[in-house]
Amino acid sequence: MSAPGVSLDVARELRSICGHDNVAERPVGGVYVCPGSTEEVAEVLTFANEHHLSIGPAGGSTERSAAELRTDIVLHTNRLTEVEHYDHGDLTVGIGAGATVAQLNLMVGADRLLFAGDPPMPDRCTVGGLLATAVYGPLRHGYGAVRDYCIGVRFVTGDGRRGKGGGRVVKNVAGYDLMKLLIGSYGTLAVITSASFKLFPSPRQTKTFLAEFATANEALQFRDRILRSPLSPVCLELVSPGARKLMRPEMTSDTWVMCVRAAGSDAVLTRYQKELGSVITRELEGDSEQRMWRAIQNFGYAGDGRDDARAPELIYLSVWPREVPDVVDTLLKQSALSGVDVSLIGRVGVGLLLVRVADKEAGTAAIHKLIVVLERVFGDKITLKLRGAVNPWPIPPTNLASMRAIKQALDPNNTLRGRNIF
Amino acid sequence: MPSPAVLAQLRKIVGLDALLDRPEDLMLYEYDGGVRKCTPAAVVFPQETRQVAQIMKLAGSAGFPIVARGAGTGLSGGAIAPEGGVVIAFARMNRILEVDAGNMRAVVQPGVVNQQLSDSVAHLGLYFAPDPSSQKACTIGGNVAENSGGPHTLAYGVTVNHVTGLTVVMPSGEILRFGGKAAECTGYDLTGFLVGSEGTIGIVTEITVRLLRRPENIATLLGIFETIDDGAKTVSAITAAGITPAALEMLDGWTLRAVEAACHAGYPLDAGAVLLIELEGLAEQVEEQAEAVREVCFQQKAREVRRAKDENERGLLWKGRKNAFAALGRLAPSYYSQDGVVPRTKIPAVLQFIEGISQKYGLRIGNIFHAGDGNLHPLILFDPRDPHQLELVQAAGAEILERCVEMGGSITGEHGVGLEKRNLMPLLFTDDDLDVMLSLHNAFNAAAVLNPGKLFPTTRMCRETSGPSTNPVLQAEGM
Numbered sequence: 013m014s015a016p017g018v019s020l021d022v023a024r025e026l027r028s029i030c031g032h033d034n035v036a037e038r039p040v041g042g043v044y045v046c047p048g049s050t051e052e053v054a055e056v057l058t059f060a061n062e063h064h065l066s067i068g069p070a071g072g073s074t075e076r077s078a079a080e081l082r083t084d085i086v087l088h089t090n091r092l093t094e095v096e097h098y099d100h101g102d103l104t105v106g107i108g109a110g111a112t113v114a115q116l117n118l119m120v121g122a123d124r125l126l127f128a129g130d131p132p133m134p135d136r137c138t139v140g141g142l143l144a145t146a147v148y149g150p151l152r153h154g155y156g157a158v159r160d161y162c163i164g165v166r167f168v169t170g171d172g173r174r175g176k177g178g179g180r181v182v183k184n185v186a187g188y189d190l191m192k193l194l195i196g197s198y199g200t201l202a203v204i205t206s207a208s209f210k211l212f213p214s215p216r217q218t219k220t221f222l223a224e225f226a227t228a229n230e231a232l233q234f235r236d237r238i239l240r241s242p243l244s245p246v247c248l249e250l251v252s253p254g255a256r257k258l259m260r261p262e263m264t265s266d267t268w269v270m271c272v273r274a275a276g277s278d279a280v281l282t283r284y285q286k287e288l289g290s291v292i293t294r295e296l297e298g299d300s301e302q303r304m305w306r307a308i309q310n311f312g313y314a315g316d317g318r319d320d321a322r323a324p325e326l327i328y329l330s331v332w333p334r335e336v337p338d339v340v341d342t343l344l345k346q347s348a349l350s351g352v353d354v355s356l357i358g359r360v361g362v363g364l365l366l367v368r369v370a371d372k373e374a375g376t377a378a379i380h381k382l383i384v385v386l387e388r389v390f391g392d393k394i395t396l397k398l399r400g401a402v403n404p405w406p407i408p409p410t411n412l413a414s415m416r417a418i419k420q421a422l423d424p425n426n427t428l429r430g431r432n433i434f
Numbered sequence: 435m436p437s438p439a440v441l442a443q444l445r446k447i448v449g450l451d452a453l454l455d456r457p458e459d460l461m462l463y464e465y466d467g468g469v470r471k472c473t474p475a476a477v478v479f480p481q482e483t484r485q486v487a488q489i490m491k492l493a494g495s496a497g498f499p500i501v502a503r504g505a506g507t508g509l510s511g512g513a514i515a516p517e518g519g520v521v522i523a524f525a526r527m528n529r530i531l532e533v534d535a536g537n538m539r540a541v542v543q544p545g546v547v548n549q550q551l552s553d554s555v556a557h558l559g560l561y562f563a564p565d566p567s568s569q570k571a572c573t574i575g576g577n578v579a580e581n582s583g584g585p586h587t588l589a590y591g592v593t594v595n596h597v598t599g600l601t602v603v604m605p606s607g608e609i610l611r612f613g614g615k616a617a618e619c620t621g622y623d624l625t626g627f628l629v630g631s632e633g634t635i636g637i638v639t640e641i642t643v644r645l646l647r648r649p650e651n652i653a654t655l656l657g658i659f660e661t662i663d664d665g666a667k668t669v670s671a672i673t674a675a676g677i678t679p680a681a682l683e684m685l686d687g688w689t690l691r692a693v694e695a696a697c698h699a700g701y702p703l704d705a706g707a708v709l710l711i712e713l714e715g716l717a718e719q720v721e722e723q724a725e726a727v728r729e730v731c732f733q734q735k736a737r738e739v740r741r742a743k744d745e746n747e748r749g750l751l752w753k754g755r756k757n758a759f760a761a762l763g764r765l766a767p768s769y770y771s772q773d774g775v776v777p778r779t780k781i782p783a784v785l786q787f788i789e790g791i792s793q794k795y796g797l798r799i800g801n802i803f804h805a806g807d808g809n810l811h812p813l814i815l816f817d818p819r820d821p822h823q824l825e826l827v828q829a830a831g832a833e834i835l836e837r838c839v840e841m842g843g844s845i846t847g848e849h850g851v852g853l854e855k856r857n858l859m860p861l862l863f864t865d866d867d868l869d870v871m872l873s874l875h876n877a878f879n880a881a882a883v884l885n886p887g888k889l890f891p892t893t894r895m896c897r898e899t900s901g902p903s904t905n906p907v908l909q910a911e912g913m
Contacts, residue, residue: 101670102777160595175870181775183807183847185581185630186862188871192626213676242650279718330618334536362617395620409621421877
C-alpha cells in the first residue's frame with residue numbers, strides 16, 4: 013500500500029486518464045478507478061506497472077468483495093459494457109467485461125437464445141468476473157464450462173499490453189488459446205476487457221423431475237442409472253438435506269434429492285418420465301421450476317450478501333465422477349466429527365460439488381481441516397477452489413513453476429495483485 | 435544439423451532400430467498433408483516419455499531444432515522439420531494406456547490413431563468425439579497439437595473440449611503433468627493452453643481424454659439443392675429454427691460429382707449442392723428434429739431430402755464426405771485446402787466471393803466444408819510441377835482468407851497456422867497481440883528448440899526496425 017501522499021498523486025494521474033468522475037479515493041486507502049475503454053485500461057495498467065503500484069480488478073464482487081482488496085488501485089470494470097457484436101443468426105455475441113450476466117441473458121433471451129453461463133447472483137456477476145473465476149452453475153452439466161463456449165477474449169496484460177485471443181467465430185485455432193489461460197486465472201495475468209461467446213438455442217420448454225432418497229449413496233446410484241441411459245438432461249443436481257433446508261427453510265424432510273432437468277417437446281419429456289420411472293416423486297414446471305433452479309444457482313449466496321463478513325465458506329470441489337460417493341461420505345463423516353454444519357449440492361454427473369460450511373467463524377478452521385482430509389484421502393482424484401479466498405487454491409497447484417513463467421511473461425512486476433497465488 | 439556424434443547419442447537414447455538418417459528413409463518425412471516440404475536431418479522413434487525428455491535435453495545442449503510428428507496428415511505444415519531439424523515421430527508410442535469407463539476417461543499415448551480409440555471403447559457404448567476427416571490415420575497427439583476438429587464438432591466441440599490432462603516434456607527437458615481426470619483443474623488451465631499450441635510450447639507424451647456415450651438414435655439426412663446459394667441459406671435457417679445438428683456439412687455440385695465418381699456414396703449427380711445433416715440423441719428428439727430439418731430444407735427450396743435408411747447408407751454418405759479430398763485427386767495432381775471460417779450467416783456471401791476468385795485466377799475451386807460452423811474448405815486444384823500455378827493458388831487462397839477475416843472470421847478453424855498461414859496472422863492479430871503470444875512462447879521455448887518457424891509471422895513486426903531480429907523464432911528463419 014502506498015503512503016497517503018502518493019495515493020493523491022495516483023488519483024490525479026488516474027483522473028487524467030479516465031476522467032474526474034471515474035476515480036475515487038478509498039476510505040481504506042488507495043484509489044478506485046473505472047476506465048471506460050480498453051485503451052484506458054491499458055493506460056491505467058501501464059501507469060501502475062511503471063510506478064510499481066498494485067492493481068486488483070473487480071467486477072460484481074460476487075466472488076470476492078472489492079472492499080476486501082488491499083491494492084493501491086482497484087480497477088472496476090463496470091463501464092466496460094459495450095456490445096461488440098451480436099447477430100442472433102450466428103449464435104455468437106461479444107460484450108464488455110463489465111456487463112452483468114443478467115444483462116447478457118436479457119439481450120440474447122429476447123431472440124430465444126441462451127448464454128450458458130449461470131453463475132450465482134447473475135444480476136451482479138459480470139462477464140469478466142465469470143471468466144476470471146471460471147464459476148459455474150447447474151447448466152454446467154449440460155452445456156459444459158465457460159472454457160467450452162468462450163470463443164474470444166480481449167485483455168490488457170499486467171504490464172499494460174493490449175492482447176487478444178480467439179475471435180468471433182465458433183471454430184478458430186489461430187494463435188495460442190489465450191481464453192483458456194485467462195479463464196480461471198483470477199485476474200492475476202491480465203484484465204479482461206471484453207469476450208465473445210457461442211450461444212445456444214433456448215429450450216422451448218423444460219421440466220424438472222425430483223427423486224428423493226434416504227442416503228446420498230442411493231441418490232448417486234440413481235445418477236449412475238441416468239448416466240448410463242440415453243437421456244441427456246440439461247441439469248443433474250444432487251441436493252443434500254442440509255442444502256435443501258437452507259434453500260427452503262420450511263422443509264423438514266431429511267432426504268437427498270436428485271433434480272433432473274429435461275428440455276424438449278412433450279414427447280421427449282414423456283420419455284424422461286418413462287425412463288426415470290416410479291422413483292420420481294415430483295415434477296416441476298414454470299415458475300416453481302424456475303424458483304428451484306434459481307435457489308440452486310445461488311446456493312451459498314442466498315441471503316448471505318457478499319459484503320457481509322459472515323458470508324459462509326464455499327468450496328468448489330471437482331471430483332472424478334466415480335469417487336463422488338466416497339467424497340460425500342468423507343464430507344459427512346468429517347462434518348459429524350467436527351460438529352460443523354456442512355451442506356452440499358452438486359453437478360454430480362460431471363463430478364462437481366459445492367460444499368458450504370454455515371458459520372464462517374466456526375467454519376474457517378473446520379474447512380481447512382476438511383481440505384487436509386480430502387487431500388490426504390483422495391489425492392489427485394479431486395481438485396478444489398475456495399470462494400473469495402486471497403489464494404483460491406488451498407491445495408497448491410502442482411505446476412507453480414510453469415504458472416510463474418506465465419505470470420512473468422504477462423505481468424513481470426506483479427502489478428495484478430488482487431489475489432496472492434504464488 | 436546434428437553431428438554424427440549427436441546422432442550416435444540419439445541412437446543411444448532411442449535404440450539402434452529407432453533412428454532414421456538415410457536420405458531414402460527421410461524422404462517419407464519431408465512432407466505432411468499440406469504443400470510444403472523440408473527433409474529432416476533425422477527421425478527418431480521414442481518409446482517412452484523419459485526418452486523424449488532425453489532427446490529434448492540433447493537438442494537444447496547440442497543446438498538442433500526438433501518437431502513432433504504423428505501421422506503427418508496435418509494440412510498446415512505443422513510437422514515439417516526446419517532445416518537441420520530432427521523429427522520425433524510417435525509411431526511407437528501408440529498405446530491406449532487406460533480406459534476408465536466409470537469416469538468417462540481414457541489415457542492414451544500421442545501415437546494412438548483417432549479412430550482406433552473410438553473403436554476400442556465402442557463395446558462400452560463410448561466414443562471420442564473429435565473426428566477429423568483423416569481420423570482413420572491421424573493421431574491424437576497431432577489432434578492435440580493442432581486442436582483438430584471434424585464434422586461432429588458442431589455439437590460436441592473441438593479437441594480442447596475433450597482433453598482434461600496432459601503429460602508434457604517441456605523444452606527444458608522437464609516432464610510435467612497438467613490437469614488430470616477431474617473436470618476442473620487447480621491453478622491456470624495449462625492443459626487448455628497447451629492444446630493447439632502447435633508443438634511450440636512442449637511435446638505431449640500422454641493425453642487424458644473425455645469419452646462420450648453413444649447416442650440412442652442417429653438420423654442422417656441429405657438435403658439436395660439446385661443452387662449453392664439455396665444450400666448455403668439453409669445452414670443458418672436450420673440453426674435459426676433452434677436446431678443444433680451433430681453435424682452439418684456442405685458439398686457443392688462440382689465436388690460431389692467428383693466424390694460420387696470415386697466413392698459411389700449415392701450423391702445426386704445433377705445437384706447444385708447438398709447438405710449432409712446428422713441429428714443425434716433420444717429417438718423422440720431425433721424424429722422431431724429430422725421432421726423440422728426437412729421442413730426448413732423445403733422452405734429453402736430443397737429439391738429433395740433423403741434420409742439414410744440404415745447404418746450402411748449412413749456409412750456411405752459419410753465415406754463420400756470423409757474421402758472427398760482424396761477423390762479430387764482424380765481431377766488434378768494436387769490440391770490446396772483452405773480452412774477459413776466465417777460467421778455462419780456469411781456463408782452465402784463468402785461462397786459467391788470464392789466463385790469470383792475461381793474466375794479471376796482461372797482455377798477450379800471445390801467447396802466441401804463444415805457449414806454448420808462456418809468452417810470453409812475451398813479446395814483449389816493445381817499441378818505442383820508448375821511453380822507458377824502454386825504461386826497463383828497461394829495468392830487465391832490468401833485472398834479468400836483475407837475476405838473471411840473481413841467478414842469477422844478467421845484464417846483457420848481446425849488445421850492450424852503452422853508454416854502455411856503464419857504470414858497471414860497479422861490479418862487477425864495486431865503487433866501487440868502477437869507480442870503477447872510471443873512472450874508466452876519465449877517463457878518456455880525462448881531458444882526456439884521446439885518447432886521453430888511455426889505459427890508466428892516471419893514478416894518483420896513493425897517494432898523491429900533494424901538489424902537482425904532478437905526474436906529466436908524469427909532468427910530461426912534467418913530474419
